[in-house]
Each structure stands twice: as structure tokens, then as C-alpha cells.
Amino acid sequence: MNLQPDDFWSVQQWLFRDGKVLESAALKGVVLLVLGMLLGALIGYVISALRYGPGEAFYAVAKAVRDFFIVDLPGTRFQRIFALAKLAFTEARRRKVLFVVGLFLLILMLAGWFLNPDSDDPARLYIVFVLTATNYLMLILALFISCFSLPQDIEQRTIYTIVTKPVRITEIIMGRFLGFLAICTVMLVPMGLASYVFVVRGLSHSHLTAENVQRDEQTGQITGETDYVRKHKHKFTIEPGETQGLTDTVRGHQHLVTLDESDGEMNITFGAPVGHLRARIPRYGEIQFYDRNGNPKEAGIDVGQERMGGGYAQSGMARLVGVAKEARKLEHSYVEGGRSLSKAEFTFSDVDAGRYQELGHLPIGVSVRAYRSHKGKIDQVIHYTLSLQNPKTGARTVPRDFPVDEYVVAELPFPLKSEGVVRGEDGEEVTRELDLFEDLVSDDGQLQIVLKCVEGGQYVGVTKSGIYLSDGESRFGWNLTKAYISIWLQMAMIIAFGVMWSTMLNGPVAMLATGVCVLMGFASEMIYGIRHNLDAKINLGGGPIEALVRTLKQDAMTTELDVEGFANVVIKKADAVIIYGLDVIATSLPNLPRMVSTAEYAAGGVDIFSALLARHAIVTLGYCVLAYFASYFILKSREIAS
Structure with missing residues (x-):
């Protein structure tokens, strides 16, 4: 997965942005809170x-x-509040909303018909499926539950049985919100448990027999293969004197191999698959690119892919007022191969000797891309080299060569001792065995990893998240739970918006208004991108009116609009007004795609950052408070409590 700059921010960096006030989440929160109260x-x-x-x-x-x-x-x-929440919970339960859990279980039962466990990455397929299905089911359910209850009570005047008692409007709103949130939570928990069981059981398989087993007469090493199951097989090796080993990694998993010769015969059994359901805890460093002449650059070589639109939301209010206009979505930057001095240098801090000495190696994760120029062949394997380097002394290991395996995270264990080059007392470079922590890690705990491309005229692409040090593993079950917590937070926001709109609109209209808020939240990056194109005068279809005209005239989106004179001016100005208005609305709504993206962490086998989840929780709390204030003033104006 390709992480963006804001994925690495701590809660403090996200809130205050280190002096960039207009980009800070704190400023946006204060502005939205004030505007929400004024709007109400x-x-x-x-x-x-x-x-x-x-x-x-x-x-x-x-x-x-x-x-x-x-x-x-x-x-x-x-x-x-508790009494009103209990009442809302009971009311929602009587509407047979719990059938959604049964519907979800039915979907899981039928999923085996169209999910292919023989895919190259079945774990990602299964995890993305369950999280996506849960996400959309629960968001739709929250939309229906929250929008119809209060308007129906007002229309049928049953709410007067409540307000005649000493109940305050603040309690009515909070009670409804907590009651609806409770019923959705009751449904989300079994759906999460069912998802975990579905993923684990769906990926479970067994290899029963060993094939082509051979024992080397000189060394005693045993090699062989597993049987062919789910369109794959594994190779395995058992070292002399050992009774266990591991198969090679195929489709993201391995199997434990056990040798039993107690009866005089060679009996080999295979364990359950391991390694496909993971939650790696990566440690990322800072990246520095160098061009073909060895000069430091902010980004690598441009092959026409990394400067794509997106990431505008990272600018916060600065983008809305026109101070920050550039796209901030990062794609892979490339280093050139051959005799070029182009390279990518990753600097890691706080590299602790104790953590890795217990492992016996330095665990490095690598995810890179290849760009094949006209000088190469499309089926040619491109290679890259990695070397460890001391940023202070310049001591470095001999580069190790690896093939580019795109869209796969390669786990490369580097030995703690390896041959390298160090500068002697006389200033001459000397080749000798280097110790990782004595020679390569600097006194302040820094270590550099240098990536280069091998083949001339070819390119290897990488981002900041492309190379990392592994700090261990978290539990997959806990990582999946964090993904479901993110779904719960989204659900809470939609319930808050639904309750807010239901204080002033009837049920169907309130549901429509809440649905528009959700759709605008999901479409926010697209709206930001259209405004960016309008500001930069980039012809990519224009706004909605221009797009309609182009569709009717069957004009290409990159050409000049084939309308002249006053009509052209009117179309451009009207589109600008519409897009800027949509931009203001989208900026005031939660950026739901960023919250949904936590599913990519779980599917990619990466531990969801605690800081990222904390930021989502703060956003949810902020929008719930905003909706609470607006709901109060709207409901108060209707004099329900009088």
C-alpha cells in the first residue's frame, strides 16, 4: 500500500501542523463548530x-x-438520557433492524461462490470483502434508523408524552443518538466476529502428502514438495538434525513441516497456513532522492506517473481560501539504473541494538515498482540493490541484489555481520566484515538504507513507505478490530447527521439530506480536484455545466470548449460558482474516504496506526458535537418542549 504524507502525522502534528495554522485540523474544527452553531x-x-x-x-x-x-x-x-436511549433502542429493535445481521451472514455464506481463494493474494480479497460489505451495510442501516424516528414522533405527536415530563431537549437529542448508536453497535459486534471466522476459515487449507522427497546422502538435508492444493504447492527443506522446517512462501503464506522417523520411516506432515493474516508494525524513515548526477532532490525522476492529482484535503483550510493549491498525493518516484548516480536514501532513527540482536538479523520490508523504458524488454526482470550505510562515517555494506517483485512486500532479513567498506585511519577504504551496530549504526542511533537500480536505462520506483524496518507483529484479530472501530466511528457520524436533519425535516427528506452529506464526503477529493483544475486552468472536462455541454457535443475533455462568445463566459462562471460552493460544502463535511482507507491497512497486513485511529475518533467527536449543537437550536425553535 502506498501511504500518503498525512498517514505519518501524529495527533499533535495533525491538530497544529507545526505553525501552518491554515492547514491545522484544530482551526478547521473551531471554524466548523462556530459555523454549525450559527447555522443552527x-x-x-x-x-x-x-x-x-x-x-x-x-x-x-x-x-x-x-x-x-x-x-x-x-x-x-x-x-x-439513559431512559430515552433505551426507548430509542427498543423502538429500533421493533422495526426488525436486526435482520441486517442475518442478511450479512447470508452474504458470507454465499460469498464462497464468487470469492476466488486461488487468487494471488486471497487474504486481501477476503479481508477487503468483509470490511467493505460491513461498512456499506452499516452506513445504510444508520441512515435509515436515524432519519425516521424523530419526524415520525413529531408527526404522530407521540413525542408530547415525553416532553410533558421534566425532559430537556439536550436529553432528547442525546438519548436518540445513543439509542441508535447502541442498536447499531449490537449488530456490528456479531458481524465483526462472523467476519473474523469467515476470513480465517476461508483461508484455511491443508497439504496432506509430501512429494519428490529426497535426502542428500552427504549432508543429510531433506528437500521436497507439498501436494497440489488450491492451485499451488510449496517447496520445503529440513536441515540435518532438525525435525521441523518451513515451506517457501507462496501466495503470502507458509506451512510448518514436521518430520517423524520414530517408526523407521520418513513421515512428513504439514501444519496450517501461517503468515497470510498479519499485522506488521513498520518503522519508517525519512527519504532523500539523488538525481543521475548525485545531487540531492526532493523527488526522484519523473516518469509521468508520480505527479497525479489528489491529496488536496491535507491542506485543510489553506486549500479552501486559495493559499495552498498544489496536489499532495504521492506516487512512486524513480531512480535510474546503470552507471547513473541516482539513488534513494532512507534514514532511520532510534535503531536499537537489543531489538534486532534477539532476532539475529535486521528485518527489512521492501515494496518497489519497476518502470521499463524503450531500452528494455517488457518481460525483463529488473533488479535493485540495497546496502546499509552509516550516515556519519560512511561505512557501508556491499550492495545486495534483488529482483523487483511488484505489488508484493518482500521481507529481506539482513545479517548482523556482513562484508563492507570502511574508511581506515589513513583515509583509504578498507574491505572487511562490518558489524551492524558497531560499524553501521551511528552513535545517535541512525542507519541508512540505500536503494539503487541495476539495469541501465531502467527505473525502480519507491515512496517513503516503500522500505521499512519491521518492529514486530501485532495480532491480526486486534488489527481487524481496529478496522471495525473505524466503521463504528463512521456510523456514529452518520447517526449524528441523521438525527440533526430529522429535527427539521420529515423522514424521507432527512434521509436524502443525510445521504447527500455522505456522498459529498466520499466525493470530496473529486470536488477538490475539479476546483484545482479550474484554478490552474487545466482542461479536464470543466465543471458540471461544461461537462454536460461536452457530452452533448461529444467533445474530448482535454480540448478547448467548442462554445464561443458570451455563452462560453457564462458556462465558465456558472461552473466556478457551483464548484466553489460544492468545495465549501465538501470541506465542511468529514473526509470519509480517509476513514474507509483503514481497510487497506488490514488487507495489506499493516498494523493500523494508533495515531490515525485517534485522529478519526477526534473527527467523529467533533462532528457529533457540531450536530448536537445544531440539533438543539433547530428543535428548540420548534418549541417542542414548551
Whole structure:
């Protein structure tokens, strides 16, 4: 998976952005909170003005603000919130919403018909399937549950049985939200457990017999192959004097091999698959590229792919006001092979000797891409080299050669002692055996890994996340749980928006408004990209009106609009107004694709960063608070509690 710059941010960096105030999440949160309160007050004012006139409406809104901070919020009691939440929970349960769990289980039962366990990466296939199915089912369910309850109670006047009791509006809103969230949580938990069982059992298989088994008469080493199961087989080796070994890695997994010769015969058995359900804990370093002349550069060689649009949301409010306009999505940057001095240099900090000495090697993970120029053959295997280097003394190991295996994370164990070059006391370079921690790791704990391309005229691409040191493994079950926590957070936001819209609209319209918010959240990056193209005057189809005209005229999206004169100006200006308006709306909504992307971590076998999950939790809390304020002022204006 290709991580973006904001994936590496800590919570503090994300909140405050190290002095870049306009890009900080804290500023965006404050602005949205103030605007949310003003919007709620404005809607309340309009409703009151239609009933009592502008003058009385002003005093009604002022009274609502005073009541919120002085009366309702301080007087809110958890006991009443719990009672209302229990009522909302019971109401949702009576609507037979629990059938969604049964529907999900049915989907899992039928999934075996169309999921191919013989794919190159079956673990990713299964994990992405269960997380995607759960995500969309629960988001749709949250949409339906949260939007219809309150409008129906208002329409049928059953809510008056509640408000005649000493219940405050703050408690009604919070009770509804917590009740709906509770019923969705009750459904999400068994769906998560079923997903775990489905993935584990779906990937489970056994190799029963060993084939082509041979024992080397001189060394005693045993080699052989497994039988052919699910369109793959493994090779294995058992060293002399050992009774166990591991097969080679095929489709992301291995099997434990056990040798039993107690009865005088060679009996070989294979264990369950291991290694396909993982949660690697990577340690990333800082990357520095060098061009073909050996000069340091911010990015590698441009082969026409890494400067793609996207990543605009990383700029925060700075992008909205036009201060930051550039795309920030990172694709692979490339280093040139052959005699070129082009390379990528990764610097890792706090490399601890104790952590890796117990392993007996330095575990390095590598994910790179290849770009084949016209000078090579399309089926030619491109190679790259890795070498370890001391950033202070320049001591370095002899480069080790590896083939590029695209879209696969190669795990390369580097020995703690290896041949290398070090500068002697006389200034001459001397070749000798180097110790990782004595010669290659600097006194301040830094270590560099240098990547180069071997073949001349060919290119190897890498990003900051392309090379990492492995700091161990987390449990797959816990990593999957964190992915489900992310789904739960998305669900909480949608429920909050649904309750907010249901305070002022009837059920179907409230569901439509909430659905539009969800769709706008998912389409935010696309909207940001269209605005970027308009600002940069890039012809890529234009806005919605221009796109419609091009479709009717069957014009290409990269050509100039075939409309002249005043009509052209009107189309451009109207598109700009629409896109800038959509940009403001999209910026004010949660960036749901970033939250959904946690599924990629779980599917890619990478431990979901705790800081990333904490950021998602803060975003969810912020939008729930915003919706809470807006819901209060809107509902207060309708004088339900009077």
C-alpha cells in the first residue's frame, strides 16, 4: 500500500501542523463548530420568524442560546438520557433492524461462490470483502434508523408524552443518538466476529502428502514438495538434525513441516497456513532522492506517473481560501539504473541494538515498482540493490541484489555481520566484515538504507513507505478490530447527521439530506480536484455545466470548449460558482474516504496506526458535537418542549 504524507502525522502534528495554522485540523474544527452553531441559530431564527415575525424571532433565538448554556446543558441528567436511549433502542429493535445481521451472514455464506481463494493474494480479497460489505451495510442501516424516528414522533405527536415530563431537549437529542448508536453497535459486534471466522476459515487449507522427497546422502538435508492444493504447492527443506522446517512462501503464506522417523520411516506432515493474516508494525524513515548526477532532490525522476492529482484535503483550510493549491498525493518516484548516480536514501532513527540482536538479523520490508523504458524488454526482470550505510562515517555494506517483485512486500532479513567498506585511519577504504551496530549504526542511533537500480536505462520506483524496518507483529484479530472501530466511528457520524436533519425535516427528506452529506464526503477529493483544475486552468472536462455541454457535443475533455462568445463566459462562471460552493460544502463535511482507507491497512497486513485511529475518533467527536449543537437550536425553535 502506498501511504500518503498525512498517514505519518501524529495527533499533535495533525491538530497544529507545526505553525501552518491554515492547514491545522484544530482551526478547521473551531471554524466548523462556530459555523454549525450559527447555522443552527439561523435556521431556528428563520423558523421562528415565519411564525412570530423577525423581532420576536431574534428574542426566541437569544433565549434558546441562553437556555442552552444556563438551563438545559447544566440541567442535563444521565438517568433521563439513559431512559430515552433505551426507548430509542427498543423502538429500533421493533422495526426488525436486526435482520441486517442475518442478511450479512447470508452474504458470507454465499460469498464462497464468487470469492476466488486461488487468487494471488486471497487474504486481501477476503479481508477487503468483509470490511467493505460491513461498512456499506452499516452506513445504510444508520441512515435509515436515524432519519425516521424523530419526524415520525413529531408527526404522530407521540413525542408530547415525553416532553410533558421534566425532559430537556439536550436529553432528547442525546438519548436518540445513543439509542441508535447502541442498536447499531449490537449488530456490528456479531458481524465483526462472523467476519473474523469467515476470513480465517476461508483461508484455511491443508497439504496432506509430501512429494519428490529426497535426502542428500552427504549432508543429510531433506528437500521436497507439498501436494497440489488450491492451485499451488510449496517447496520445503529440513536441515540435518532438525525435525521441523518451513515451506517457501507462496501466495503470502507458509506451512510448518514436521518430520517423524520414530517408526523407521520418513513421515512428513504439514501444519496450517501461517503468515497470510498479519499485522506488521513498520518503522519508517525519512527519504532523500539523488538525481543521475548525485545531487540531492526532493523527488526522484519523473516518469509521468508520480505527479497525479489528489491529496488536496491535507491542506485543510489553506486549500479552501486559495493559499495552498498544489496536489499532495504521492506516487512512486524513480531512480535510474546503470552507471547513473541516482539513488534513494532512507534514514532511520532510534535503531536499537537489543531489538534486532534477539532476532539475529535486521528485518527489512521492501515494496518497489519497476518502470521499463524503450531500452528494455517488457518481460525483463529488473533488479535493485540495497546496502546499509552509516550516515556519519560512511561505512557501508556491499550492495545486495534483488529482483523487483511488484505489488508484493518482500521481507529481506539482513545479517548482523556482513562484508563492507570502511574508511581506515589513513583515509583509504578498507574491505572487511562490518558489524551492524558497531560499524553501521551511528552513535545517535541512525542507519541508512540505500536503494539503487541495476539495469541501465531502467527505473525502480519507491515512496517513503516503500522500505521499512519491521518492529514486530501485532495480532491480526486486534488489527481487524481496529478496522471495525473505524466503521463504528463512521456510523456514529452518520447517526449524528441523521438525527440533526430529522429535527427539521420529515423522514424521507432527512434521509436524502443525510445521504447527500455522505456522498459529498466520499466525493470530496473529486470536488477538490475539479476546483484545482479550474484554478490552474487545466482542461479536464470543466465543471458540471461544461461537462454536460461536452457530452452533448461529444467533445474530448482535454480540448478547448467548442462554445464561443458570451455563452462560453457564462458556462465558465456558472461552473466556478457551483464548484466553489460544492468545495465549501465538501470541506465542511468529514473526509470519509480517509476513514474507509483503514481497510487497506488490514488487507495489506499493516498494523493500523494508533495515531490515525485517534485522529478519526477526534473527527467523529467533533462532528457529533457540531450536530448536537445544531440539533438543539433547530428543535428548540420548534418549541417542542414548551
